[in-house]
Amino acid sequence: KAGVTQTPRYLIKTRGQQVTLSCSPISGHRSVSWYQQTPGQGLQFLFEYFSETQRNKGNFPGRFSGRQFSNSRSEMNVSTLELGDSALYLCASTNPANTEAFFGQGTRLTVV
């Protein structure tokens, strides 16, 4: 069974640009969550999508947005990038029993 796949693995962007990250969940998992990991703030919840609808949202500005497609694949978009957005962005899909999250390897975003 394939795991959670995130693309790309690495990205370098310039301040002010926007970026889109992609996440393919484990087959059969309908919930996809996104997290930001930084040395200073640790691992923080961004938002969760279930059946193409945002079900939960963390405390991040509106520049961070996402969507989910009918095949449960999800994308995350960050607009008007700031230096502080440099981070590892992790995606997780959750099993149908909602007891375990399975994480991808992450996308390392560097904003210069």
Add this chain to the structure above:
Amino acid sequence: TQLLEQSPQFLSIQEGENLTVYCNSSSVFSSLQWYRQEPGEGPVLLVTVVTGGEVKKLKRLTFQFGDARKDSSLHITAAQPGDTGLYLCADNTGTASKLTFGTGTRLQVTL
């Protein structure tokens, strides 16, 4: 907002030593999970504890949940280099799709 503090922040030990890391919450856990994250990878679930006072063992790892469900510990016996990584506690707030993570303990085990 729930705050999860882990201690120590960093730990460097030699192979064969024992260690304990701690996780303390400002409020009662819904249920507590421990994850390990290796360099270049996402976190991987080690265990879920739900009941106050619960103890779970996973080979050389022993997880304990406090009676009041506001703290937990992870004890590793005879650490090995393969135990190296970032150990994270998390509250699943009633759903594994929205996790609140602790500050993390970075463990380095050397030969």
